[in-house]
Amino acid sequence: MTRTSDETTPDIEVHQLSVWYGQTPALRNVNLNISAGQILAIIGPSGCGKSTFLRVLNRMIERFSDVRVEGTVRVGSFNVLDDHVDVTQLRRAVGMVFQHPNPFPMTIFDNVAYGPRIFGMRSSTQLRKTVEDSLKQAALWDEVRGKLRRGAGTLSGGQQQRLCIARALAVNPRVLLLDEPTASLDPVSAAKIEELIVQLKSQYTMVIVTHNLQQAARVSDLVAFFEQGRLIEMGNTQEMFTAPREKRTEEFLTGRFD
Protein backbone atom coordinates (compact mmCIF):
# COMPACT_ATOMS: atom_id res chain seq x y z
CA MET A 1 0.00 0.00 0.00
CA THR A 2 2.19 2.78 -1.25
CA ARG A 3 1.12 6.12 -2.45
CA THR A 4 2.90 8.57 -4.63
CA SER A 5 3.89 11.83 -3.08
CA ASP A 6 5.51 14.91 -4.38
CA GLU A 7 8.87 15.06 -2.63
CA THR A 8 9.37 18.76 -3.08
CA THR A 9 6.18 20.28 -1.71
CA PRO A 10 5.12 19.69 1.87
CA ASP A 11 2.29 17.26 2.48
CA ILE A 12 0.65 19.60 4.95
CA GLU A 13 0.95 23.36 4.67
CA VAL A 14 -0.55 25.63 7.28
CA HIS A 15 -0.45 29.36 6.70
CA GLN A 16 -1.59 32.05 9.13
CA LEU A 17 -4.09 29.77 10.80
CA SER A 18 -6.19 31.37 13.51
CA VAL A 19 -9.17 29.87 15.33
CA TRP A 20 -11.61 31.42 17.79
CA TYR A 21 -14.21 29.73 19.95
CA GLY A 22 -16.67 32.61 20.30
CA GLN A 23 -14.47 35.50 21.40
CA THR A 24 -11.74 33.25 22.75
CA PRO A 25 -8.73 32.78 20.51
CA ALA A 26 -7.58 29.17 20.38
CA LEU A 27 -4.92 29.42 17.66
CA ARG A 28 -3.12 32.55 16.53
CA ASN A 29 -1.32 32.89 13.20
CA VAL A 30 0.11 29.41 13.09
CA ASN A 31 2.45 28.64 10.19
CA LEU A 32 4.03 25.26 9.64
CA ASN A 33 4.81 22.65 6.98
CA ILE A 34 5.11 18.89 7.23
CA SER A 35 6.70 16.73 4.55
CA ALA A 36 5.23 13.43 3.41
CA GLY A 37 6.08 10.49 5.64
CA GLN A 38 7.06 12.59 8.62
CA ILE A 39 5.64 12.42 12.10
CA LEU A 40 5.00 15.72 13.81
CA ALA A 41 4.39 15.65 17.55
CA ILE A 42 2.56 18.58 19.05
CA ILE A 43 3.33 19.31 22.66
CA GLY A 44 2.28 22.04 25.04
CA PRO A 45 0.31 22.68 28.20
CA SER A 46 -3.43 22.03 28.38
CA GLY A 47 -5.39 24.60 26.43
CA CYS A 48 -2.47 25.51 24.21
CA GLY A 49 -4.37 24.71 21.02
CA LYS A 50 -2.95 21.26 20.23
CA SER A 51 -6.26 19.51 19.76
CA THR A 52 -7.79 22.49 17.99
CA PHE A 53 -4.95 22.35 15.48
CA LEU A 54 -5.63 18.65 14.86
CA ARG A 55 -9.35 19.27 14.43
CA VAL A 56 -8.71 21.88 11.74
CA LEU A 57 -6.75 19.46 9.57
CA ASN A 58 -9.83 17.30 8.87
CA ARG A 59 -12.40 20.03 9.55
CA MET A 60 -13.73 18.31 12.64
CA ILE A 61 -13.53 21.82 14.01
CA GLU A 62 -16.74 22.85 12.27
CA ARG A 63 -18.73 20.49 14.48
CA PHE A 64 -18.17 22.92 17.34
CA SER A 65 -20.61 25.81 17.54
CA ASP A 66 -19.62 29.44 17.26
CA VAL A 67 -16.18 28.70 15.88
CA ARG A 68 -14.30 30.93 13.47
CA VAL A 69 -11.31 29.78 11.40
CA GLU A 70 -8.97 31.97 9.34
CA GLY A 71 -5.93 31.23 7.24
CA THR A 72 -5.15 28.56 4.70
CA VAL A 73 -4.52 24.87 5.24
CA ARG A 74 -3.51 22.53 2.47
CA VAL A 75 -3.37 18.78 2.95
CA GLY A 76 -2.19 17.01 -0.21
CA SER A 77 -4.46 18.39 -2.91
CA PHE A 78 -7.14 19.56 -0.47
CA ASN A 79 -7.61 23.20 0.24
CA VAL A 80 -9.02 22.28 3.62
CA LEU A 81 -10.75 25.50 4.61
CA ASP A 82 -12.31 26.10 1.19
CA ASP A 83 -16.13 26.07 1.41
CA HIS A 84 -16.30 23.88 -1.67
CA VAL A 85 -14.00 21.16 -0.44
CA ASP A 86 -15.56 17.70 -0.31
CA VAL A 87 -15.40 17.10 3.42
CA THR A 88 -16.16 13.40 3.10
CA GLN A 89 -13.24 12.92 0.75
CA LEU A 90 -11.07 15.10 2.98
CA ARG A 91 -11.82 12.92 5.99
CA ARG A 92 -11.11 9.85 3.93
CA ALA A 93 -7.67 11.30 3.18
CA VAL A 94 -7.13 12.49 6.74
CA GLY A 95 -7.89 9.71 9.22
CA MET A 96 -8.14 10.31 12.93
CA VAL A 97 -7.55 8.23 16.03
CA PHE A 98 -8.75 9.45 19.39
CA GLN A 99 -7.68 9.18 23.00
CA HIS A 100 -10.34 6.63 23.88
CA PRO A 101 -10.76 3.75 21.47
CA ASN A 102 -14.15 4.20 19.86
CA PRO A 103 -14.98 1.10 17.85
CA PHE A 104 -18.49 1.01 16.40
CA PRO A 105 -20.88 -1.40 18.15
CA MET A 106 -20.53 -4.01 15.45
CA THR A 107 -18.21 -6.86 14.54
CA ILE A 108 -14.47 -6.47 14.13
CA PHE A 109 -14.87 -7.09 10.41
CA ASP A 110 -17.64 -4.55 9.98
CA ASN A 111 -15.69 -1.92 11.88
CA VAL A 112 -12.84 -2.10 9.39
CA ALA A 113 -15.13 -2.59 6.38
CA TYR A 114 -17.28 0.37 7.38
CA GLY A 115 -15.30 3.03 5.54
CA PRO A 116 -14.63 1.09 2.35
CA ARG A 117 -18.36 0.22 2.17
CA ILE A 118 -19.33 3.86 2.52
CA PHE A 119 -16.97 4.67 -0.31
CA GLY A 120 -18.70 2.09 -2.50
CA MET A 121 -16.69 -1.09 -2.11
CA ARG A 122 -19.20 -3.92 -2.68
CA SER A 123 -17.15 -6.97 -3.67
CA SER A 124 -16.86 -9.24 -0.66
CA THR A 125 -13.51 -10.55 -1.90
CA GLN A 126 -12.19 -7.02 -2.08
CA LEU A 127 -13.64 -6.15 1.32
CA ARG A 128 -12.09 -9.21 2.92
CA LYS A 129 -8.73 -8.31 1.44
CA THR A 130 -8.96 -4.70 2.57
CA VAL A 131 -9.96 -5.75 6.09
CA GLU A 132 -7.12 -8.26 6.29
CA ASP A 133 -4.55 -5.80 4.91
CA SER A 134 -5.67 -3.06 7.26
CA LEU A 135 -5.63 -5.33 10.30
CA LYS A 136 -2.17 -6.53 9.34
CA GLN A 137 -0.95 -2.97 8.98
CA ALA A 138 -2.38 -2.20 12.40
CA ALA A 139 -0.55 -5.24 13.83
CA LEU A 140 -3.84 -6.76 14.98
CA TRP A 141 -4.43 -9.47 12.38
CA ASP A 142 -2.68 -12.29 14.20
CA GLU A 143 -4.76 -11.66 17.30
CA VAL A 144 -8.17 -11.51 15.59
CA ARG A 145 -7.92 -13.53 12.39
CA GLY A 146 -10.30 -16.26 13.58
CA LYS A 147 -12.63 -13.88 15.39
CA LEU A 148 -13.62 -11.34 12.78
CA ARG A 149 -17.33 -11.91 13.37
CA ARG A 150 -17.06 -11.17 17.06
CA GLY A 151 -18.10 -7.86 18.46
CA ALA A 152 -15.39 -5.23 18.65
CA GLY A 153 -16.31 -4.78 22.32
CA THR A 154 -14.76 -8.16 23.13
CA LEU A 155 -11.30 -6.76 22.42
CA SER A 156 -9.01 -5.27 25.04
CA GLY A 157 -8.49 -1.51 25.14
CA GLY A 158 -5.18 -1.72 23.31
CA GLN A 159 -6.64 -4.03 20.68
CA GLN A 160 -9.61 -1.69 20.26
CA GLN A 161 -7.23 1.18 19.63
CA ARG A 162 -5.38 -0.81 16.99
CA LEU A 163 -8.77 -1.70 15.50
CA CYS A 164 -9.54 2.02 15.25
CA ILE A 165 -6.20 2.52 13.49
CA ALA A 166 -7.06 -0.35 11.11
CA ARG A 167 -10.43 1.29 10.48
CA ALA A 168 -8.72 4.57 9.65
CA LEU A 169 -6.22 2.82 7.34
CA ALA A 170 -8.92 0.87 5.48
CA VAL A 171 -9.93 3.90 3.40
CA ASN A 172 -6.34 4.47 2.27
CA PRO A 173 -5.72 7.85 3.90
CA ARG A 174 -2.81 10.15 3.22
CA VAL A 175 -2.56 11.57 6.69
CA LEU A 176 -3.23 10.15 10.15
CA LEU A 177 -4.12 12.39 13.06
CA LEU A 178 -3.55 10.88 16.49
CA ASP A 179 -5.04 12.67 19.47
CA GLU A 180 -3.42 11.25 22.63
CA PRO A 181 -3.69 7.76 21.15
CA THR A 182 -2.20 5.94 24.13
CA ALA A 183 -3.42 8.09 27.00
CA SER A 184 -6.02 5.57 28.10
CA LEU A 185 -3.92 2.46 27.57
CA ASP A 186 -1.71 0.34 29.81
CA PRO A 187 2.07 0.61 29.18
CA VAL A 188 2.34 -2.56 27.09
CA SER A 189 -0.59 -1.63 24.85
CA ALA A 190 0.78 1.89 24.61
CA ALA A 191 4.18 0.56 23.56
CA LYS A 192 2.52 -1.53 20.83
CA ILE A 193 0.70 1.52 19.48
CA GLU A 194 3.93 3.52 19.53
CA GLU A 195 5.75 0.79 17.66
CA LEU A 196 2.91 0.70 15.16
CA ILE A 197 3.09 4.44 14.63
CA VAL A 198 6.80 4.21 13.86
CA GLN A 199 6.22 1.31 11.45
CA LEU A 200 3.50 3.20 9.59
CA LYS A 201 5.49 6.35 9.22
CA SER A 202 7.00 5.76 5.81
CA GLN A 203 3.53 5.34 4.36
CA TYR A 204 1.60 8.12 6.05
CA THR A 205 2.17 11.61 7.22
CA MET A 206 1.20 11.75 10.86
CA VAL A 207 0.43 14.39 13.43
CA ILE A 208 0.30 13.21 17.02
CA VAL A 209 -0.85 15.23 19.97
CA THR A 210 0.58 13.92 23.20
CA HIS A 211 1.14 14.96 26.78
CA ASN A 212 3.80 12.29 27.06
CA LEU A 213 7.07 14.03 26.18
CA GLN A 214 9.00 10.77 26.12
CA GLN A 215 6.49 9.40 23.67
CA ALA A 216 6.90 12.45 21.46
CA ALA A 217 10.67 11.95 21.68
CA ARG A 218 10.41 8.29 20.73
CA VAL A 219 8.06 8.46 17.76
CA SER A 220 8.37 11.84 16.09
CA ASP A 221 10.67 13.42 13.51
CA LEU A 222 9.50 16.93 14.28
CA VAL A 223 8.17 18.57 17.40
CA ALA A 224 6.02 21.67 17.57
CA PHE A 225 5.58 23.43 20.90
CA PHE A 226 2.32 25.35 21.26
CA GLU A 227 1.48 27.76 24.04
CA GLN A 228 -1.65 29.87 24.37
CA GLY A 229 -2.59 29.21 20.77
CA ARG A 230 0.79 30.20 19.38
CA LEU A 231 3.36 28.01 17.73
CA ILE A 232 6.36 28.94 19.84
CA GLU A 233 8.91 26.70 18.19
CA MET A 234 9.13 23.81 15.79
CA GLY A 235 12.23 21.78 15.02
CA ASN A 236 13.63 18.33 14.60
CA THR A 237 12.92 16.14 17.59
CA GLN A 238 16.49 15.56 18.68
CA GLU A 239 17.27 19.28 18.77
CA MET A 240 13.98 20.25 20.39
CA PHE A 241 14.53 17.90 23.30
CA THR A 242 18.24 18.54 23.81
CA ALA A 243 18.70 22.20 22.91
CA PRO A 244 15.53 24.10 22.07
CA ARG A 245 16.05 27.64 20.80
CA GLU A 246 13.17 29.34 22.61
CA LYS A 247 13.15 30.09 26.30
CA ARG A 248 9.47 29.17 26.62
CA THR A 249 10.11 25.74 25.13
CA GLU A 250 13.02 25.30 27.50
CA GLU A 251 10.85 26.21 30.47
CA PHE A 252 8.11 23.82 29.42
CA LEU A 253 10.48 20.89 28.82
CA THR A 254 12.32 21.36 32.09
CA GLY A 255 9.17 21.93 34.12
CA ARG A 256 10.16 25.49 35.00
CA PHE A 257 6.81 27.05 34.22
CA ASP A 258 3.73 28.19 36.11
Next chain:
Amino acid sequence: MMVRQTFHHELTDLEQELIRMGALVEDQLRRAVRSLTEQDVVLAHQVIVDDDRVDAMEMDIERRCLTLLALQQPLATDLRVVSTVLKIITDLERMADHASDIAKVTVRLNHEPLIKPLVDIPEMARITSSMVRLALNAYIHRSIDEALTMIRLDDDVDHLYARVFRELLDIMRTQPETVAQGTYLLFVANYIERVADHATNLGEWVIYMVSGRRQELNH
Protein backbone atom coordinates in the same frame (compact mmCIF):
# COMPACT_ATOMS: atom_id res chain seq x y z
CA MET B 1 5.04 27.75 41.65
CA MET B 2 7.55 25.79 39.65
CA VAL B 3 6.80 22.19 38.93
CA ARG B 4 9.56 19.57 39.31
CA GLN B 5 11.02 21.42 42.31
CA THR B 6 12.32 18.24 43.93
CA PHE B 7 14.12 17.27 40.76
CA HIS B 8 15.72 20.68 40.44
CA HIS B 9 16.88 20.59 44.06
CA GLU B 10 18.52 17.25 43.39
CA LEU B 11 20.13 18.66 40.28
CA THR B 12 21.53 21.61 42.26
CA ASP B 13 22.90 19.27 44.94
CA LEU B 14 24.50 17.19 42.21
CA GLU B 15 26.20 20.21 40.71
CA GLN B 16 27.51 21.29 44.11
CA GLU B 17 29.00 17.85 44.59
CA LEU B 18 30.62 18.12 41.15
CA ILE B 19 32.24 21.42 42.13
CA ARG B 20 33.51 19.85 45.37
CA MET B 21 35.01 17.01 43.36
CA GLY B 22 36.62 19.50 40.98
CA ALA B 23 38.12 21.47 43.86
CA LEU B 24 39.51 18.28 45.37
CA VAL B 25 41.08 17.28 42.04
CA GLU B 26 42.67 20.70 41.63
CA ASP B 27 44.05 20.39 45.13
CA GLN B 28 45.38 16.90 44.41
CA LEU B 29 47.30 18.21 41.42
CA ARG B 30 48.82 21.10 43.35
CA ARG B 31 49.83 18.91 46.27
CA ALA B 32 51.27 16.23 43.98
CA VAL B 33 53.53 18.72 42.23
CA ARG B 34 54.49 20.29 45.55
CA SER B 35 55.42 16.86 46.90
CA LEU B 36 57.77 16.55 43.94
CA THR B 37 59.38 19.99 44.10
CA GLU B 38 59.75 19.78 47.89
CA GLN B 39 60.63 16.08 47.82
CA ASP B 40 57.93 15.51 50.42
CA VAL B 41 57.27 11.77 50.44
CA VAL B 42 54.74 12.00 53.27
CA LEU B 43 52.66 14.46 51.30
CA ALA B 44 52.99 12.24 48.23
CA HIS B 45 51.56 9.29 50.15
CA GLN B 46 48.70 11.49 51.31
CA VAL B 47 47.91 12.41 47.69
CA ILE B 48 47.93 8.74 46.70
CA VAL B 49 45.57 7.83 49.53
CA ASP B 50 43.24 10.74 48.78
CA ASP B 51 42.80 9.54 45.21
CA ASP B 52 40.32 7.03 46.66
CA ARG B 53 38.17 9.96 47.78
CA VAL B 54 38.08 11.24 44.20
CA ASP B 55 37.14 7.80 42.92
CA ALA B 56 34.38 7.50 45.51
CA MET B 57 33.02 10.91 44.53
CA GLU B 58 33.02 9.95 40.88
CA MET B 59 31.07 6.77 41.63
CA ASP B 60 28.60 8.65 43.78
CA ILE B 61 27.98 11.41 41.23
CA GLU B 62 27.72 8.89 38.43
CA ARG B 63 25.12 6.91 40.35
CA ARG B 64 23.12 10.06 41.04
CA CYS B 65 23.24 11.07 37.36
CA LEU B 66 22.00 7.67 36.26
CA THR B 67 19.23 7.79 38.84
CA LEU B 68 18.11 11.19 37.62
CA LEU B 69 18.17 10.00 34.00
CA ALA B 70 16.13 6.92 34.86
CA LEU B 71 13.64 8.49 37.23
CA GLN B 72 13.31 12.08 36.02
CA GLN B 73 13.96 11.79 32.29
CA PRO B 74 15.37 15.30 32.08
CA LEU B 75 15.05 17.28 28.86
CA ALA B 76 16.61 20.35 27.26
CA THR B 77 19.01 22.18 29.64
CA ASP B 78 18.40 19.63 32.38
CA LEU B 79 19.41 16.83 30.04
CA ARG B 80 22.52 18.73 29.00
CA VAL B 81 23.45 19.38 32.63
CA VAL B 82 23.13 15.74 33.65
CA SER B 83 25.05 14.48 30.61
CA THR B 84 27.72 17.15 31.08
CA VAL B 85 28.19 16.16 34.72
CA LEU B 86 28.41 12.53 33.68
CA LYS B 87 31.14 13.33 31.15
CA ILE B 88 33.05 15.82 33.29
CA ILE B 89 33.49 13.46 36.23
CA THR B 90 35.35 11.05 33.97
CA ASP B 91 37.80 13.80 33.01
CA LEU B 92 38.17 14.84 36.64
CA GLU B 93 38.82 11.28 37.73
CA ARG B 94 41.54 10.90 35.08
CA MET B 95 43.14 14.17 36.20
CA ALA B 96 43.25 12.87 39.76
CA ASP B 97 44.85 9.65 38.53
CA HIS B 98 47.60 11.72 36.92
CA ALA B 99 48.08 13.67 40.15
CA SER B 100 48.44 10.36 41.91
CA ASP B 101 50.95 9.23 39.25
CA ILE B 102 53.01 12.36 39.91
CA ALA B 103 52.96 11.64 43.65
CA LYS B 104 54.17 8.11 42.93
CA VAL B 105 57.18 9.61 41.14
CA THR B 106 57.95 11.58 44.31
CA VAL B 107 57.82 8.29 46.24
CA ARG B 108 60.05 6.53 43.70
CA LEU B 109 62.66 9.30 43.75
CA ASN B 110 62.62 9.07 47.54
CA HIS B 111 64.69 12.21 48.32
CA GLU B 112 67.14 11.50 45.50
CA PRO B 113 68.75 14.87 44.60
CA LEU B 114 67.07 16.41 41.57
CA ILE B 115 69.12 16.52 38.36
CA LYS B 116 68.04 20.12 37.85
CA PRO B 117 66.03 22.69 39.77
CA LEU B 118 62.40 22.32 38.74
CA VAL B 119 61.11 25.53 37.14
CA ASP B 120 59.06 24.76 34.07
CA ILE B 121 57.29 21.74 35.56
CA PRO B 122 55.88 23.72 38.51
CA GLU B 123 54.95 26.47 36.04
CA MET B 124 53.11 23.95 33.85
CA ALA B 125 51.35 22.69 36.97
CA ARG B 126 50.45 26.22 38.07
CA ILE B 127 48.82 27.01 34.71
CA THR B 128 47.13 23.63 34.59
CA SER B 129 45.61 23.85 38.04
CA SER B 130 44.40 27.35 37.24
CA MET B 131 42.81 25.85 34.11
CA VAL B 132 40.93 23.39 36.28
CA ARG B 133 39.74 26.18 38.53
CA LEU B 134 38.76 28.37 35.57
CA ALA B 135 36.88 25.46 34.00
CA LEU B 136 34.89 24.99 37.20
CA ASN B 137 34.18 28.72 37.33
CA ALA B 138 33.04 28.64 33.71
CA TYR B 139 30.74 25.78 34.71
CA ILE B 140 29.34 27.65 37.68
CA HIS B 141 28.85 30.86 35.66
CA ARG B 142 27.54 28.98 32.61
CA SER B 143 30.04 31.05 30.65
CA ILE B 144 31.23 30.14 27.16
CA ASP B 145 33.67 33.06 27.20
CA GLU B 146 35.32 31.85 30.38
CA ALA B 147 35.55 28.34 28.96
CA LEU B 148 37.21 29.64 25.80
CA THR B 149 39.66 31.80 27.77
CA MET B 150 40.59 28.76 29.84
CA ILE B 151 41.05 26.54 26.78
CA ARG B 152 43.52 29.01 25.27
CA LEU B 153 45.85 28.42 28.25
CA ASP B 154 46.39 24.89 26.97
CA ASP B 155 48.79 26.33 24.35
CA ASP B 156 51.02 27.71 27.12
CA VAL B 157 51.12 24.32 28.77
CA ASP B 158 51.97 22.66 25.47
CA HIS B 159 54.83 25.10 24.84
CA LEU B 160 56.28 24.53 28.29
CA TYR B 161 55.94 20.79 27.82
CA ALA B 162 57.91 20.95 24.57
CA ARG B 163 60.62 22.97 26.33
CA VAL B 164 60.82 20.62 29.33
CA PHE B 165 61.03 17.71 26.93
CA ARG B 166 63.95 19.19 24.99
CA GLU B 167 65.77 20.22 28.14
CA LEU B 168 65.48 16.86 29.84
CA LEU B 169 66.55 15.10 26.66
CA ASP B 170 69.67 17.27 26.50
CA ILE B 171 70.55 16.52 30.11
CA MET B 172 70.06 12.80 29.61
CA ARG B 173 72.15 12.79 26.45
CA THR B 174 75.09 14.48 28.11
CA GLN B 175 74.77 12.80 31.54
CA PRO B 176 73.65 9.19 31.07
CA GLU B 177 73.44 8.64 34.84
CA THR B 178 70.41 10.98 34.87
CA VAL B 179 68.35 8.83 32.52
CA ALA B 180 66.29 7.14 35.22
CA GLN B 181 65.24 10.34 36.97
CA GLY B 182 65.03 12.24 33.69
CA THR B 183 62.52 9.71 32.41
CA TYR B 184 60.44 10.05 35.56
CA LEU B 185 60.42 13.81 35.18
CA LEU B 186 59.38 13.44 31.54
CA PHE B 187 56.49 11.33 32.74
CA VAL B 188 55.53 14.05 35.18
CA ALA B 189 55.58 16.71 32.47
CA ASN B 190 53.48 14.43 30.30
CA TYR B 191 50.97 13.81 33.12
CA ILE B 192 50.54 17.53 33.62
CA GLU B 193 50.10 18.06 29.90
CA ARG B 194 47.38 15.38 29.92
CA VAL B 195 45.63 17.05 32.85
CA ALA B 196 45.55 20.28 30.84
CA ASP B 197 43.97 18.38 27.94
CA HIS B 198 41.30 17.04 30.27
CA ALA B 199 40.72 20.59 31.48
CA THR B 200 40.04 21.68 27.91
CA ASN B 201 37.53 18.81 27.71
CA LEU B 202 35.78 20.33 30.71
CA GLY B 203 35.63 23.61 28.82
CA GLU B 204 34.18 21.92 25.76
CA TRP B 205 31.50 20.29 27.91
CA VAL B 206 30.65 23.61 29.52
CA ILE B 207 30.18 25.06 26.04
CA TYR B 208 27.92 22.13 25.15
CA MET B 209 25.92 22.53 28.33
CA VAL B 210 25.33 26.22 27.66
CA SER B 211 24.83 26.17 23.90
CA GLY B 212 23.85 22.63 22.99
CA ARG B 213 26.76 22.56 20.52
CA ARG B 214 29.67 20.14 20.69
CA GLN B 215 33.00 21.25 19.29
CA GLU B 216 36.57 20.07 19.48
CA LEU B 217 38.81 22.93 20.50
CA ASN B 218 42.08 21.44 21.63
CA HIS B 219 44.78 19.01 20.46
